[in-house]
Amino acid sequence: MFAKLYSASVNGIDGSLITTEVDVAQGLPQIAIVGLPDTAIKEAKDRVRAAIKNSGFKFPVKRLTINLAPADTKKEGSAFDLAIALGILAANDVISQQRLQDFIILGELSLDGTIQPVKGILSMILGVRELNRAVLVPAANAAEAAVVSTAPVYGLASLAQTVSFLNGEITVKPHRKDIAREFEKYSRYEVDLADVKGQQFVKRALEVAVAGNHNIILLGSPGSGKTMLARRIPTIIPTLSIDEALETTKLYSISGLLAKNQALVATRPFRSPHHTTSDIALVGGGSNPKPGEVSLAHNGILFLDELPEFNRNVLESLRQPLEDGYVSVSRAVKSVTFPSRFMLVCAMNPCPCGFFGHPTKECRCQPHRIEQYRSKISGPLLDRIDIHIEVPPVNYKELMDAPAAEPSAAVQKRVEACRSVQRERFRDSGIFANAYMSTRQLKKHCALDEPSKHLLRLAVDELGLSGRAYDKILKVARTIADLAGAESITQEHLAEAIQYRSLDRSIMH
Numbered sequence: 001m002f003a004k005l006y007s008a009s010v011n012g013i014d015g016s017l018i019t020t021e022v023d024v025a026q027g028l029p030q031i032a033i034v035g036l037p038d039t040a041i042k043e044a045k046d047r048v049r050a051a052i053k054n055s056g057f058k059f060p061v062k063r064l065t066i067n068l069a070p071a072d073t074k075k076e077g078s079a080f081d082l083a084i085a086l087g088i089l090a091a092n093d094v095i096s097q098q099r100l101q102d103f104i105i106l107g108e109l110s111l112d113g114t115i116q117p118v119k120g121i122l123s124m125i126l127g128v129r130e131l132n133r134a135v136l137v138p139a140a141n142a143a144e145a146a147v148v149s150t151a152p153v154y155g156l157a158s159l160a161q162t163v164s165f166l167n168g169e170i171t172v173k174p175h176r177k178d179i180a181r182e183f184e185k186y187s188r189y190e191v192d193l194a195d196v197k198g199q200q201f202v203k204r205a206l207e208v209a210v211a212g213n214h215n216i217i218l219l220g221s222p223g224s225g226k227t228m229l230a231r232r233i234p235t236i237i238p239t240l241s242i243d244e245a246l247e248t249t250k251l252y253s254i255s256g257l258l259a260k261n262q263a264l265v266a267t268r269p270f271r272s273p274h275h276t277t278s279d280i281a282l283v284g285g286g287s288n289p290k291p292g293e294v295s296l297a298h299n300g301i302l303f304l305d306e307l308p309e310f311n312r313n314v315l316e317s318l319r320q321p322l323e324d325g326y327v328s329v330s331r332a333v334k335s336v337t338f339p340s341r342f343m344l345v346c347a348m349n350p351c352p353c354g355f356f357g358h359p360t361k362e363c364r365c366q367p368h369r370i371e372q373y374r375s376k377i378s379g380p381l382l383d384r385i386d387i388h389i390e391v392p393p394v395n396y397k398e399l400m401d402a403p404a405a406e407p408s409a410a411v412q413k414r415v416e417a418c419r420s421v422q423r424e425r426f427r428d429s430g431i432f433a434n435a436y437m438s439t440r441q442l443k444k445h446c447a448l449d450e451p452s453k454h455l456l457r458l459a460v461d462e463l464g465l466s467g468r469a470y471d472k473i474l475k476v477a478r479t480i481a482d483l484a485g486a487e488s489i490t491q492e493h494l495a496e497a498i499q500y501r502s503l504d505r506s507i508m509h
Contacts, residue, residue: 001025003090005100006133007068007083008124009075012336013250013291015120015127019069020080020105022087027063033084035068038076038288047078047109048085055113055160060092074334076288079118082107082136085159086166095166104128107138113159117141120254125149126246134174136162142175143263144253147182148246177263179242186266187239193232194405196225198394203229205389205500207411210236211418212479213433214472215322215344215384217307219503220391221361222354226347229391230303233345234268235408237300238416244299247339251291251298269300269342275309279317289329289336294321297342307348308376315381318344322384325436344385348377358393374503383468386435386476388503418482434479439471446474452494459498473497 001024009018031045045066052059066084068075083105090097106124108116117140125135125145134152137145142155152174156162164170193203202218202225209216210233218226240248249265252258258265273282273293284292294302304310321327325341350356351370356363365373382388422433425445431437437445448456460470477489477497486493 001091001093003087003097003100005083005087005090005097006104006128006131007080007106008104008128009073009079010077010120010123010127010254011073011334012289013123013247013254013338015124016073017104017128017131018075018080020083020087021067021069022084022091023065023067024060024088024091025063025065029061029063031064031066033066033068035071036074037068038074040078041068041075041080044078044081044084044109047081047111048088050111051081051109051113051159052085052088054111055158055163057089057094057163058092060088064088077118077120078108078116079106079120079124081109082115082159082162085109086162089163095163099166102134103136104131104133105136106141107136107156109159115139115156115158115162119256120250121145122148122246122253123250125153126250140260143177143261144249144258146175146177147179147249147263179264182264183245183266186262186264189235189267189408191232192235193229193408193411196228196232196405199225199229199391202389202391203406203411205387206233207236207415208476208479208483208496208500209233209343209345209387211415211483212386212422212475213343213435214386214476214479215346215435216387216389217346217348217382217385217503218389218391219348219350221349221356221358221393224391224393226391227303227305230301230305230345230347231270232408233301233343234270236411236415237268237343238412238419240266240268240299248299251295251338255291255296257296269297270303271297271301272303272305275304275306277310277314279311279314282314283317283321283340284327284338285329287331289331289334289338291338292327294318294340294342295327295338298339300342302342302344304344304346307346308373310376312376312378315376316378319380319384346385350390357390360393379466382503383466383472386472387500389500414483418479421482434475434482437475437478442471442474446478446489448474448489448494452489452491455491455494456498459501463501465501469501473501476500 003022005020007018007020008015089095108118115138117138121141121144125148132151136154139155139157146153154172155175165172220226271293282293321340327338327340351365352373353364355361477493480493481489
């Protein structure tokens with residue numbers, strides 16, 4: 001007796017079709033699962049046997065061979081449990097095999113036959129969507145699957161219910177989700193830039209950074225508002241597009257980070273790992289490669305608070321993702337690529353005690369200690385951060401008497417207008433923001449007149465800037481000009497961009 005049905009698997013962040021074949025033959029009772037299964041799949045035979053028996057069905061006391069095809073692709077996870085169980089029941093004539101051909105089947109089984117949710121449903125459904133087959137998934141995953149499936153999605157609670165549904169004994173309504181409604185439901189932020197009193201110069205720098213997707217570092221004493229400002233950056237970035245939301249949701253789905261009943265990530269990610277995090281946790285990897293923080297921050301913000309407290313080798317691992325926009329993880333069994341196009345936002349104190357340059361509090365640090373503290377951030381990493389901005393402490397008068405601050409929505413509107421200019425400029429080049437301009441694009445879009453060239457030459461000589469820092473200044477100046485609606489970069493735009501290199505003027509150098 002033989003049965004054939006369809007499931008799906010995830011490789012990296014992309015889903016692919018998996019054919020599950022079950023052969024029931026005479027011989028000593030045995031279950032063999034082939035097709036490069038991992039440990040979770042090998043253990044499925046025990047879960048499936050118990051689930052079938054506890055659901056009131058007879059488990060065949062014969063030789064069972066289960067093949068997951070294609071056989072040369074490594075399979076991972078517990079999402080094949082339901083397909084294997086239904087295949088065994090179909091081979092035993094409990095279910096119509098012809099009926100099973102109409103479905104993609106995903107789900108993990110408990111010993112009592114309950115269908116448990118699995119990770120990566122969104123990626124799997126996207127990978128097989130063109131087949132236009134109906135989908136059987138755990139009830140807890142139905143909302144997530146329905147967001148992208150073009151065919152009916154059925155959320156099921158147990159093996160017994162699934163068998164009854166397939167045999168036509170009960171009716172299960174397909175699960176439906178309105179993407180527009182999901183966006184409206186989950187696209188709200190609990191914070192606003194208007195919450196921050198004062199700090200107009202810093203807010204301007206944040207607007208410039210977001211407008212061109214430039215990396216930024218905030219330098220200031222404790223309590224000056226660095227973290228508060230950073231957490232409000234997502235509120236001024238243009239709203240996620242459908243494609244960006246799906247790509248981000250795929251990463252969260254395979255990592256198991258979607259909230260219960262959440263079908264879509266509709267706000268910009270904001271990831272803030274602790275400074276004790278490892279390099280693998282930050283960039284991704286492991287024996288079975290999984291996305292790291294840089295990928296979970298894709299299309300959003302990676303915020304590193306207390307930057308000098310991070311291990312140096314962890315910070316150095318950021319250099320490649322910042323340049324390339326993706327992370328490639330190679331292992332003996334496979335190689336996967338995770339996207340990592342994020343805006344890096346860092347915060348740090350000016351010295352170990354935190355009060356170097358404070359207007360009222362005295363710094364107790366010796367110069368060599370300040371030098372040692374700041375030197376934890378390597379020059380190559382600092383070069384990749386476009387904007388360095390000092391965040392001064394806010395006095396009582398600013399806190400109590402400051403006029404109503406500009407809301408995030410107003411800033412976001414200006415940023416969106418600036419981004420639209422950049423999208424038009426780079427429409428045929430595969431990039432969307434000034435931060436990613438190539439050398440050729442810099443020459444084309446960042447041409448300077450003679451006075452501006454002279455100003456930049458003085459700045460480079462005075463600060464001892466690297467070639468990369470020189471390029472960063474031009475890119476930031478281009479963004480400032482775009483915000484002003486200017487066709488070309490002027491001395492005024494360039495001077496403001498040079499102002500945003502405070503660490504190049506600091507004691508670090």
